[in-house]
Amino acid sequence: xxxxxxxxxxxxxxxxxxxxxxxxxxxxxxxxxxxxxxxxxxxxxxxxxxxxxxxxxxxxxxxxxxxxxxxxxxxxxxxxxxxxxxxxxxxxxxxxxxxxxxxxxxxxxxxxxxxxxxxxxxxxxxxxxxxxxxxxxxxxxxxxxxxx
Numbered sequence: 001x002x003x004x005x006x007x008x009x010x011x012x013x014x015x016x017x018x019x020x021x022x023x024x025x026x027x028x029x030x031x032x033x034x035x036x037x038x039x040x041x042x043x044x045x046x047x048x049x050x051x052x053x054x055x056x057x058x059x060x061x062x063x064x065x066x067x068x069x070x071x072x073x074x075x076x077x078x079x080x081x082x083x084x085x086x087x088x089x090x091x092x093x094x095x096x097x098x099x100x101x102x103x104x105x106x107x108x109x110x111x112x113x114x115x116x117x118x119x120x121x122x123x124x125x126x127x128x129x130x131x132x133x134x135x136x137x138x139x140x141x142x143x144x145x146x147x148x
Contacts, residue, residue: 002046005043007040007041007043008040008096009040012038013027013028013036013037013038014036016038016046021047022047024036027046031044052101054099054101055098056098059092059095059096061093063091065079065087068099074099074100079099082106103147103148104147104148105145105147105148106145107143108143109142109143111140115129118138118144124146132147133145
């Protein structure tokens with residue numbers, strides 16, 4: 001099965017391959033791409049994955065991060081962080097943002113985090129944390145996910 005997605009600002013073939021648990025080569029083949037470069041807004045075909053941690057929401061006129069967070073019953077700070085924003089940042093109509101799904105816990109790493117401290121905080125073993133997150137760098141700002 002395949003899905004069509006729209007390339008978001010700052011995304012690369014590599015980041016999309018990582019997100020959909022595939023390879024750059026597979027994405028190039030599926031989309032008949034000669035290069036690794038993508039345009040913002042470009043639509044590409046991606047393989048369907050078993051784990052999709054987010055929904056996509058297109059910002060409407062009059063929306064704010066706080067209002068969207070309230071609508072989806074999520075923490076506004078988490079919503080901002082997941083989208084690389086500050087709580088006070090302006091969002092624009094037609095901007096696409098990620099909405100975290102409710103059956104997962106999300107954690108954005110901070111300076112000084114270790115595998116043990118994050119696994120304890122999320123209430124999972126190190127092995128489970130490593131299985132649920134393909135790559136863990138423990139650099140500040142990395143998103144880690146745990147299935148509830």
